[in-house]
Amino acid sequence: MQEVRTTWRKKRKIENPLIRYGILVLVLAYLYLAGTGVEVNADRVSRGLSRVGLLFSGFFQPDFQSRGKYIVEGILESVAMTLASSAFAMILAVPIALGASRNIVPKWVYLICRVFLMLIRSLHVVILGIIFVIMFGYGPLAGVLTLMVNGVGFIGKLLAEDIENIQEEQLEAIRATGASWLKTVVYAVWPQVSTRFIGLSIYRADISFRQSTVIGIVGAGGIGAVLDTAMGRYDYHTAGAILLVIIIMVLVTEYGSSAIRRRIV
Amino acid sequence: MPIITKGNSLSWKRKTPSQQRTQFLVVLSIVVIFLISASYISKQTMWEFVSDAPIQIRDFISRMFPPDVKYFGRVAPALWDTITISVFGTGIAVVISFALAILAAKNTTPNSAVRMVVLTIIVASRSVNSMIWALLIVQIVGPGLLASIIAIAIRSLGMISKLMYEAIEEINTEPIEAITATGASRAQIFVYGYLPQLMPSFVGTSVYRWENNIRESTIIGIVGGGGIGMLLNSAINRLAWDQVMSILIVIFLTVVVAEWVSAKVRKSIS
Numbered sequence: 234m235q236e237v238r239t240t241w242r243k244k245r246k247i248e249n250p251l252i253r254y255g256i257l258v259l260v261l262a263y264l265y266l267a268g269t270g271v272e273v274n275a276d277r278v279s280r281g282l283s284r285v286g287l288l289f290s291g292f293f294q295p296d297f298q299s300r301g302k303y304i305v306e307g308i309l310e311s312v313a314m315t316l317a318s319s320a321f322a323m324i325l326a327v328p329i330a331l332g333a334s335r336n337i338v339p340k341w342v343y344l345i346c347r348v349f350l351m352l353i354r355s356l357h358v359v360i361l362g363i364i365f366v367i368m369f370g371y372g373p374l375a376g377v378l379t380l381m382v383n384g385v386g387f388i389g390k391l392l393a394e395d396i397e398n399i400q401e402e403q404l405e406a407i408r409a410t411g412a413s414w415l416k417t418v419v420y421a422v423w424p425q426v427s428t429r430f431i432g433l434s435i436y437r438a439d440i441s442f443r444q445s446t447v448i449g450i451v452g453a454g455g456i457g458a459v460l461d462t463a464m465g466r467y468d469y470h471t472a473g474a475i476l477l478v479i480i481i482m483v484l485v486t487e488y489g490s491s492a493i494r495r496r497i498v
Numbered sequence: 499m500p501i502i503t504k505g506n507s508l509s510w511k512r513k514t515p516s517q518q519r520t521q522f523l524v525v526l527s528i529v530v531i532f533l534i535s536a537s538y539i540s541k542q543t544m545w546e547f548v549s550d551a552p553i554q555i556r557d558f559i560s561r562m563f564p565p566d567v568k569y570f571g572r573v574a575p576a577l578w579d580t581i582t583i584s585v586f587g588t589g590i591a592v593v594i595s596f597a598l599a600i601l602a603a604k605n606t607t608p609n610s611a612v613r614m615v616v617l618t619i620i621v622a623s624r625s626v627n628s629m630i631w632a633l634l635i636v637q638i639v640g641p642g643l644l645a646s647i648i649a650i651a652i653r654s655l656g657m658i659s660k661l662m663y664e665a666i667e668e669i670n671t672e673p674i675e676a677i678t679a680t681g682a683s684r685a686q687i688f689v690y691g692y693l694p695q696l697m698p699s700f701v702g703t704s705v706y707r708w709e710n711n712i713r714e715s716t717i718i719g720i721v722g723g724g725g726i727g728m729l730l731n732s733a734i735n736r737l738a739w740d741q742v743m744s745i746l747i748v749i750f751l752t753v754v755v756a757e758w759v760s761a762k763v764r765k766s767i768s
Contacts, residue, residue: 483625
């Protein structure tokens with residue numbers, strides 16, 4: 234007689250128990266192998282833990298005064314880097330985005346632009362920062378170039394996706410009037426993506442500001458350099474002040490950028 | 499769409515004169531802001547160093563090729579460490595985020611004071627880059643894998659718990675009412691009512707964050723120690739550009755593979 238199951242059981246994601254437990258065992262084995270590779274120097278940690286109090290006291294008694302001049306300069310530099318790099322990125326991203334849209338350019342242009350976008354997007358902003366510092370020396374110029382290249386990758390890819398999703402009818406209508414390629418872009422493509430482009434650019438400026446706070450660690454200017462110096466001198470009160478300034482600035486730009494984007498979209 | 503009469507010929511323009519004026523003013527103000535920023539940066543720049551950039555670039559590229567193939571042997575263990583950083587960092591962050599998300603979601607939080615504290619933690623974690631967290635953590639635990647793991651975990655906390663608590667707040671209450679009506683215990687309500695609704699978005703969020711963390715793990719070693727970033731930093735300091743190139747190639751491949759894995763997993767759960 235066949236046994237009838239009367240209790241209901243949740244359906245399993247992987248029905249085969251061998252595969253199900255096999256995956257579990259593999260995951261556990263990996264975690265064990267990887268976990269034993271993590272060396273915890275208990276002596277060093279215990280010495281460090283005594284500094285936790287100092288670190289926290291730095292946060293709760295931030296010192297904006299003694300190195301205030303550098304903090305203000307660093308923040309201004311970060312803001313200037315963000316604005317300048319965003320402007321360049323906006324200008325450069327448009328032709329690349331047009332080139333990376335399959336529906337308006339021939340295939341070879343498309344492939345070149347896509348490969349270019351993929352290459353610059355694969356490099357982390359800090360690695361870009363290192364490369365530009367080597368090429369152009371320390372300072373905010375390297376930072377601007379870093380954020381610009383990173384921004385071109387970001388705006389270029391997302392804008393290209395928007396251009397590929399535009400309505401074909403309008404494109405066809407403008408083409409039917411005998412318009413040149415440039416006129417097609419200006420009158421059929423651009424009106425459909427311009428608000429998205431502005432939204433993307435503002436969002437990108439927001440991201441650039443966040444990134445401008447780290448690339449200073451590798452020498453590309455901005456508030457990151459000031460923070461790195463403060464940490465290097467074990468000056469936790471100044472470091473705490475800088476972190477608070479960064480957190481507040483990031484919140485302000487995030488709130489501002491999302492408010493503007495909501496208004497224009 | 500305005501039609502402009504000039505004498506007795508009609509012509510079409512895209513924008514009315516007043517629209518054109520506002521657009522002009524907006525563009526003008528953007529240009530002015532840009533010029534102010536550009537002049538500020540120009541003042542901070544040593545243009546003498548920039549002027550020899552073409553020579554530097556040529557030199558730099560010529561020394562990067564061919565990449566040092568033998569160096570891949572050194573890179574492999576560092577790559578293993580990098581993956582460890584990303585997996586453990588994400589794992590720790592997911593576990594803590596789960597608790598934080600329950601405390602932060604409007605419908606599950608014990609009280610609004612706790613919610614405010616948790617939201618502050620989330621905001622602080624999200625606004626500070628992992629490299630900066632690593633600077634702080636290194637002071638406490640010393641450079642090494644552990645510092646990098648903790649930095650990645652702290653950085654990921656904010657984003658994961660933000661997405662998790664949003665998922666909890668958007669939960670559909672009908673299945674939960676249905677299960678409550680069967681007389682299920684609190685644990686059963688959680689397992690059969692909440693979990694099935696939350697798991698797909700939780701897993702998706704975690705995998706997506708892991709993909710980001712793989713990128714961050716490749717560079718966090720520059721300050722945190724451990725992983726490929728540390729090798730990269732030392733290769734750069736030794737000006738061994740052919741080794742730098744090998745490391746960059748490995749980073750590139752790792753990121754591509756991680757993106758592929760993450761896309762596969764997210765596709766299979768949605």
